[in-house]
Structure formats: C-alpha cells, structure tokens
Amino acid sequence: MISTYHPMQLTLGLIVWIVWFIVKYGALVLFCEQLPPPVEQGAFTWINATLLSGSVAVTALLLFWANNCWRAARIGSNEADSEINTFIAGLGAGINLLGAVTTLSQGLISLLLPPCL
C-alpha cells in the first residue's frame, strides 16, 4: 500500500470502488449474455456468488486501508509537514471507509435479486 500520508489517499478508496463497480457491471452484462443461469435459481447463482465474494474482498481491503489511515492520523508523523500529513491520513481514512460502505452496500444486493432477469 502507498504511504498513509500520500495525497493519493484522498482518492484511492473511491478509485478502487469505481473500478470494482465497472468491472462488476461489465462482468454481469457479459455473464448474462454468454452464460445466463436459469431464472428459477433466483439469486442463488454462481454469478451472484462471484459478485458477492468479489465485493466482500474489496470491502475488506478498503477497511484495512481505512484502519491504517485512521491509526496514522491519530499517531501523527514526526516530519515537518505533520499537520498536512495528519490531514491527508484522516481524510484518507474517511474516503477508504466510504468506499468500503459503498462497495458492500452494492455487493449485498446480490443476495436478493436474480442476475439476468
């Protein structure tokens, strides 16, 4: 992971979310076009399972990063730029956390709806 004080932390969590979102949407369209599961299976299909497990994995990663940033923001840094570093790490924690919440919320829907209907 890049440093918790790196300015990329201001966007990283949400970049990961949006990339995963695009991959998930694209994969859903592709799977439904090429290998659609029977409708009567409802939400319990291999497609839903794949999307859900992917979402959980991305959420776990984002939560891990959020925790790292949060701890870095609380400890602070010894560098001359400690104020800006703390600012970035604190915001980074929020961005990663929001990315995790968004990823998980969208992922959990896979438990409810059939994929290709």
Next chain:
Amino acid sequence: MNTNNETRKTRDALHDEFLKVWGNPRGWHALTIVNHTTVGIRFMVTGGIFFLIGGLLAMLMRTQLALPEQDIIEPKLYDQLFTMHGTVMMFLFAVPVLEGLAMYLIPKMIGARDLVFPRLSAFGYWCYLFGSLILMSSLVLGIAPAGGWFMYTPLTNNVYSPGPNVDFWLLGVTFIEISAVSAGIELTVSILRTRTSGMALLHMPLFCWYILVMALMIVFGFPPLILGSILLELERAVGMPFFDVARGGDPILWQHLFWLFGHPEVYIIFLPAAGIVSTLLPVFSRQPIVGYRWIVLAIISTGFISFGLWVHHMFTVGIPQLAQAFFSMASMLVAIPTGIQLFAWLATLWTGRPVYHVPMLWLVGFLFIFMIGGLTGVMLALVPFNWQVHDTHFVVAHLHYVMVGGMLFPLLAGLYYWLPHFSGRMPSDKLARWGFWLTFVGFNTTFLVMHLTGFLGMPRRVYTYQAGMGWELPNSVSSVGGFIMAMGIAMVLLDIVLHFRFGRPAGSNPWGADTLEWATDTPPQPYNFISLPDCPMRHPMWDQPDLQTTIAEGHHGLSEIDHGRRETWGSDPVSGAIREIIHLPGNSWLPFYSALALSVLCISLLTRTYSMALIAVVASLLLLLSWSWKNCVYLEADSAVKPGYPPLHSRTFNGPGLWGMVVTLLADGALFLAILFGWLYLRVVAPNWQAPDTAPLAWLPLLISGVLLTVATFWHHFIVRRLRAGRDDHLQGQLWGIAVIGLAHCCVFIWAWSASSLVATQTAHDAVIAVILMYQLFHSGLAVIMTALQAKRVAYGYVGKTAPYEIAVVKPWWIYTNAVFWLSFLAVIMLPIAWRSA
C-alpha cells in the same frame, strides 16, 4: 502625515508600474485580453444573457400550456423550444457561468495574479461564444434541434430527423465542450500549482476544493459526450452506423455515452453552487464553518459517486434488475455526502451569530428548495417509483428543484455577495428583497404543483392537452407561477443595472469576509495583488485585518516588476511551498483567431462544405502551433530572477505545462476509454453485431508500426533522462531522429489501414475500428509534429539543458500514444482472435 503621503506615493508608483505590464487594452485590442478577471466576467455576462433567452423560451412554453387545447405554438416549434430551453440552460448558462465565476475568483482566493494558462481561458471563452452563436442561430433560422436536450437516437438519426437541426446541436455543443474542458484543465492546474506561499491543502478555501473537484469531473465527464456527439455526427454525415441496429449498432449506446456525461453534469453544476454556500455561510454566521474536513470528504466522495449513477436515467430501457439495483443503491448513497454538507451548514448556522443580509435570503431559499429536490431524487432512485413517473411532469419538477434550488439560488446568493467586488458598489436592499421573494414564491408556485401534474399522469414534452383530464388547474397555476418568477428575475436584473449608477460605494471587504479575494481592490486591478502574501491559514482576512494594505504596499513576495514579466508563484500541490516563478503570457490575438478558425470548421461541417473544412483544419493547426511556439520561454539572458528567488518555470522539469499536459491526457484517456467501452458494449450487447470471419487488419504491419512507436517513445524518454543529468549533446539530432521514426510508424500504420478490408459505412464493427485508427493516427501525427518543433527550438536556443521544460511536457504525450496503440492492438486484434477461438 508625511509618512502617509509617502506610502501612498509608493503604492501609486507600484500600481502604475504593474499596470504597464498587466494593463488591459481598449477598443478592438480588447479582443486580445487574456486576464482571468476580464475573461471570467465575459463568461458570466454571456451566460447571464443566455439565461434570459432560456427563460424566455420557458415563458413561451408556459403560455402555451396555461390552458388546454391552445394553438399559440405549433407542435414542431414547441419541440424546438423545449429542446433549446434545456440545451441553453445546461450548456450555455449553467456550466459557463459557474466556470466564469470560478475563473474570476480562484486566482484571487489562492493569492495568485492570474490563472496558469491565461490564453487557454481566453480561447475557451471564444469557443463558448462562437459555439453558442452557431447553436442559437438555428433558432433564429427556424431549424433548431428538436429531439430533446439529450438527443436520443434513433429519433435523432438521419431517418427521423432529416435536415441540419440535430447537426447544429452536435457540432455546436461539441464546440462549447472544448471550452468547458479547457476550463477544467486550467482550473485544476491553477488550484494545484499556483497557490500562494504556505497555502497547504488544509488551508485552501472550501470554494477551491469544490472547484477542484468540479474541474476534474469536467475533465472525466465531458469526453464521453464529446465522443457520442462525434459518433452521431459521423453517422449522420458519413453514414458510419454506430447506433443503427440493422448494421450492428445500438441506440442504447448513445444513452450510455450521454448519461456518462449527463449525471456527473448535475453535480458539476451543483458542486460550485454548494461551494458558494460553504463560502458565504461562515461569513454571515460570523464564525468558521463547522466540519471543514467532513465537507472536503463530502466534496470528494460526491465527485466519485456521481460517476456511478448514470444508469438511473435508463431504468426503463430493459436492463437486468440486479444491474438496476446497483445503480439504485449508488443513487441513494450519494445522499450521504450531500447530507454531510447539509448538516455542516446547519451546524454553522446553529453555532454562529447569523445576520440576514440579502445573500443569506437566497441561501435559506436554497436550503428549502434543494432539500425538496434531494428528497424527490431519492424517490426517483427507487426503481418501481421511477417506472411509474417516468417521462411525466414529476421528473420536470424534480429536475427544476435540483437545478434551480441547487444552482440558481446559490448563484444569485453569490452574485449579491460578490457584486461589491465586481463593481465596488452595493445593491439596493429593497429591490433585492423584492427580487428574492418574487422568485421564491414564483418558483414554488410553478414547480411544487408540477409534481402533482406528473402524478396525474401528464407526460412531459407534449405541446398541449385535452380538457377534462384534470390537468387544467395545475397547469394554469404553474404558468402563473412562471410569470411571477420571471418578474422576480427582472427585479434582480433591474437592481444589478441600477446599482452601477446608484449603489453606495462598498469600500473594502464590506461583508467582513475571511478569504483572500477581498484583499484586492474593489473592483480589482488586472494584476490582483502587488505582492503575494504567505498564507498558512484558512481565514487570512480575519487573522490579518491589515492584509489588504500590506499587500498593496508591496510588503510581501514577488513585488518586482521592472523585468516586465507577468509573474506568479508556482507552488507545491500539497504543502504550498514555493517551487518556481511561473512566467505568464500576455495579451494575444492567438486565442481569438484559433477559436475563429475552429468556428469556420464548425460551420463548414454544418453546411457540408468539406473543402472549406479542410482549409479551416489547416488554419487551426497552424495557429495552434504558432501558439505553442510563443510560450514564454526566453533565452538565458532574459531569464534572470532576483537573488534568493526560485527559478522561472521554464528552467525546471516539473512546471505547470507538464501538469497541464497530464490533466489534458486524463481527459483524452476518458475519451479513449469511452471508445473502448463502445467497442466492447456493441460487441457484447448489440442485437445484430456483425464481425467478419477473418481479421480485417493484417497484424504484422501493425505490429511493426507499434514497435517503431515504442522505439521512438523510449528514445524520447532517454533524452529526458539525459537532460535531467545535465547532458544535451546532439539533442537536436536526436529529436529529429525520434521524429523520423515516429513518421515511419505513421506511414506503416497508414499502409496497414489502406490495405485492410474495412468499410466504415458497412457495419458498426468496421466503423468503430475506423474511429480507433483515426484516434491513433491523430495522436501519432501530433507526437511527430511536436517533436519536430522541439528540434527546431533547440536550434534557436529555446530548449536545452538550461531550459528543459518543453521536452518534459512532450514526454507524457509519447507515453500516452504508445499506451493507446497497444491497448487498441489488444482490443481490436487480439481480443477477437481470443473470442473466435473460445
């Protein structure tokens, strides 16, 4: 007394000296002005005029709908009116006015003297003006676009919309979007690289955060629509079938490309308006904003999440339920950052000591109206509800609550707040309050009842309705409300016009504001600040009340002007520490002439006079190359700076031009990704996709071409590394060598294309490949031209180890061109092979 007189003399002398360098010409030469204050005001005034025109179109529609079965306006004209109303308000008013406000304010707020690419600002304005005039001329000629502001295909293809109506929209709006993307690049780099000394990210005024995110959203959000417009125009003009189902296209692709732009667009408009709210509320609450970091978090997350909502405009086109639910959830999640901002604003009001001057009236009106718009937005995010009210007046009411509440009310609050800054005079309190209440009451009378009209089932975009459907009363009420609102806007306009003559002098900082823009004169001088202060704080005007005086007396940095250069600080994007002096270009005819040449191109394409279009392309290219030649890089003898100061930006590797290039390539990359999306989308989803059995392009020549491109890219990279090490021997020869290899790559590429079996008008498959090839060739060709130009500049002494700036700027272009080639190779050559063998 003597000391005061001497101080005044010093100030006046400094002012005179600065004005010699920064002053604006008059008469015809005013067309050459590039200063951000003038360009920003031009954007705002022009946008304001288009707002009035758009409002007039709305009044005509409300007159027609006031009673059932009226025939004041015939159906075809009504179609043109609602299309142009939406188009004018979105593209000609909302975005340009907010960009203009940002252009005017940002340098002043961050303690800079101008935007970082002043000629680009001016160019953007002229593109906007000419594009708007071309688009509006269609209305005067009675051939305005009539397909709705989102121009859905197949309604807008050649079969259902013959004639030039749609072409006006596609070409005019694309032209205007050049302006928007220019502003996006300009504002991003300016905010990141020209803040005054010590202004770290955490000290930036919140308005700058909002504009930074808005600018980046423009950079990523506008290219999909630019691509969509180009594709639809190619289909209409040349017959390349991107959206034609019979030939392997899909009209839904247009909807995706449009809404990939269209939904972020709502937030592109909302965020600067919210920035105005976050700037004004602390001033009138007389305390710092509550939750600065929370608001920054909300701004960034709004920017991102808004890109994950586009499909909620397409819930009725037949997308799988699970996919709809993804977008439905994202649409609800975007309420979180909006809610954070709302609570921070309420907490600021709650904990402050608010004073209710006129701008605050508009802010309170905003809170009320936008809250309703937000709530109906969450309702529309729910798929079953969305299906019920789709294409009814409910959606019209929701849209206006969001756009007027979320943009117009804060904009008018900002207008009243910064009016003393623009003119040096205060508005009339009485007229202003009349203006607010009439607008507020008129707006709610018009649109609150329109929700009911929608529930009653009245579809939007119908020019009349039968009596007895229950729609008469709500429509009449809406029309009366519309005219009350128009009176309110007229009152605001009257107040603004009269205040220039009768308004009392505002003095300095009349509202007791905290941000740096109030440290300039009111109205401001073209140079903004005589000297540039250190600003390691969020509220400089509250913490240092004498800042305006000390700045004007030249007590801070960069107050020397005897060298005759326009200068501002170049700083570190995170910490705000000073890195270099940015030398800014002065007034120039080039932006005006370049935009003029492009408008000739636009008109030529409209009238299908392709020989004239070719001449306009060559003229534009020559003008833009001339622009790049005259770029503030001087010979060593003319580049001296005061001892102790950092070097001029042309003496560095990491100047603003490099940042400008990278941000430009981000926009370019968004366009390329949209092309790849189109390619993959059609391949997977188009109901009648037709791919040939054998590859239409021979892979070996393409591979050779790609290898040549990669060699040129690596060689260029090698040169930059040598320059960094202080070595520039044989630089000119090496640059010529790179250009020759690049040219060989282009030749092989063209040969491979001409030997292919592609027929771009036959199938969507061939048409998309042709677009990818054109895109590649454009980039490769430009890389060759830029490198050849660099070689010439080495000969003149403008480029070398002491001035390595330009070569470092060109490097990302080579890398990008290379990446595009191999990604395209993968998508067009390798992927179909893998697909066929699977």
